[in-house]
Amino acid sequence: MAGMTKESVLKAVKDNNVKFIRLWFTDILGVLKSFAITPKELEGAFDEGMGFDGSSIQGFCRIDESDMVAKPDPSTFTILPWRPAETGAVARMFCDVLNPDGTPYEGDPRYVLKRQLKKAADLGYTMYVGPELEFFYFKNSNGTEYLDRGGYFDLTPLDVASDLRRDTILALEKMGIMVEYSHHEVAPSQHEIDLRFSDALSMADAAMTYRLTVKEIAMKHGVYATFMPKPVFGQNGSGMHTHQSLFKGKKNAFFDAKDQYCLSESGKSYIAGLLKHAPEFCSIIAQWVNSYKRLVPGYEAPVYVAWARRNRSALVRVPMYKPGKEMATRCELRCPDPACNPYLSFAVMLAAGLKGMQEKYVLADPVEEDIFEMTPKELKKHKINALPGSLGEAVELTAKSAVVKECLGDHVFEQFIENKRIEWDQFRIHVSQWEMDRYLSIL
16 A cells, blocks of 8 residues: 555554465566465565566566566555455565566566656656556356446446446455446446546556456456457447546646647647557557457547547547646547556556657647548548557557657567567467358358
8 A cells, every 4th residue: 555664564464464465566468477475474575575487477588587586565565355354364565576686677567667657757747647447247258148238327227237346446445446437338248447547657556456356356246357358249349548647746747728728738749649659559558469359440449540629539538628627637548458568558658748748749630520430531631540450560560669669678579579479470370260151151
């Protein structure tokens, strides 16, 4: 929890009869990894870290350089509310992954984000993020049988998952993760719980915790939750609309009362940076083959590189300013999905925005017309390009991006590209049921 120190964690472990402490970190794809230690190992873990073999962790290291050290961050200590407390509580802490000599390991996604946040801090900025993570509940993990046929904002009896959402929110709040909204989403059995904005590192940790919590609570209720971007053909996919802003001290650096959009020059250049570099970092924020089944025109998934205030078909939306609410001035990037690695995703968004600010990119006029309805000629007239249409296309754009490479660092950049090229190649040569149904009987 925020403000926790080594000493206060040791006291909390004793006071709450904690029997196991799970040490969490992620691989480059954002898959949560964990191992458990007992309280007697905890002091040593804080002082020296806990050694582990990194050679089997995706994107970490080779067999001949496998020794890694996980050092827990005491400020992330929390007790896991879904674990039975009768036999002793279970807690968790996120770790920074280090080399054996104690230096930060460049393959650690949390370090990638910390490094980018330091660049912003050196310029006087703090990044705040508020993601909206959508997901589906299904009867089990073997198929897509709905729990309900509800729609956007529907309440009971159609929305039978209200209890699941309530229990999830209560669990999150017990862990110090504040929730702003929860509701039924557009598609049947689709839901959304929005986290209250926080600094980017805390929010990346919270997003990882959120995904596990949603799944754990679903399992307790005997159902399955998935963050797969597009599990059902013909229905909306799940997104992670990401609200973001930069602050200088207590002042919102995006706000300017004199501007017609109430956006400062810094805010405009930040948004211009997001728009210019979005095709290059698309493979980071939409990192799976399935992500591009969601990123198609329609279905509320923005694929067109433009910005607007009201228009939800644009890639970036700037919510309308309300008098007295200058602290809430922000932009919302609408293309990420909730199956991304939040550490890398927030890092590349910030890198693109800072690049726009440093080089004073000029922001084009907003596009308030429905872009989905525009003809190719109208799109060309407005100079509106589209995001990549497949993982294969996206990863090759990323491979050429100096901005993404600098942000991720050579190790993560090269490992990520290699992994995604393999995934795309495996998908590309796979013979699907659709092909069998379409071609076998006629060719």
